[in-house]
Amino acid sequence: MASTLKVNTIEVYSGSTLSVTDAVTLASTLGVTGIITATGGINGTVGAVTPATGAFTTISATGQITSTLATGTAPLVIASTTQVSNLNVSQLVGATWIAPGTIGSTTPNTGAFSTLSSSGLATLNSASITTTLEVTGTLTASALLDISGASAGQISFPASQNASAGANVLDDYEEGTWTPVDSSGASLSFSGAVGDYEKIGRQFRASCVVLYPTTANAAAAKIGGLPFAIGSTAARQGFIAYCDETTAAFIYPTVSGTTFVILTTAGGSVLNSAMSTNEIDATVLSHV
DSSP, X not given: OOOOOOOSOOXXXXXXXXEESSOEEEEEEEOOSSEEEESSOEEEEESOSSOOOOOOSOOOOSSOOXXXXXXXXXXXXXXXXXXOTTOGGGOBTTBOSSSOOOSSOSSOOOOOOSOOOOSSOOOOSSOOOSSOOOOSSOOOOSSOOXXXXXTOOOOOOOSSXXXXXXXXXXXXXXXXXXXXXXXXXXXXXXXXXXXXXXXXXXXXXXXEEEEOOSOOOOSBOEEEOOSSOOOTTOOOEEEEEEESSTTOOEEEEOTTSSEEEEEOTTSOBOBXXXXXXXXXXXXXXXXX
């Protein structure tokens, strides 16, 4: 039969044990230097003014558990890796780290990340990238992609084109210089020859200024060295902006080649001898 024990003071000396098989209610403080073994409940304050260490199999509390331990030492030491249900540190606004929800609220807050990785779809309603955004998959923008900032406005393409068959895909941009050369077979050394070009996708523009040397060679004038070969099915154009030789009317790019010939209004070839000491400024427009 259970009974109640009410005392003012209980002292348990070091090395001794107090065993309780029923509930104990403490009206004051229980100070222990030994061991308490309880198969019932202990209600009240356990510990002295300077509490000693207590070892318990299970601790239950209907109120708050408060630790006054100073910063620098963890207030809890946990050996188990099993997740604790309803513990705030395991929660992400009602979700978990295993299945996280949206970062932010209905009106998201600002997030700062050193590295943001996603193996699936990453949706950014508004983002400011101050360093580098690296994407190994597809970057899809459902609104304006604004690169109008004072330090922005540049899109970099690889040195070697990563060609796409998509009709609406811009897969290349390149600009640079090229050096026109004589391709008539006469092995002429031009007195001056400079050129520049731009390539956007498949289309390119190549312009040049060439000054012919003194020559009596009767071969048809042909200039080579274009930075890209004319496509085999490409619509191609060539025009002369200026030429000292009045019979030179237009130029005609060679299909699948990197050359163009100089033609008269009637479509006849202009000879090297006619171009002797003359300058020609010409431009080729074509697809690769």
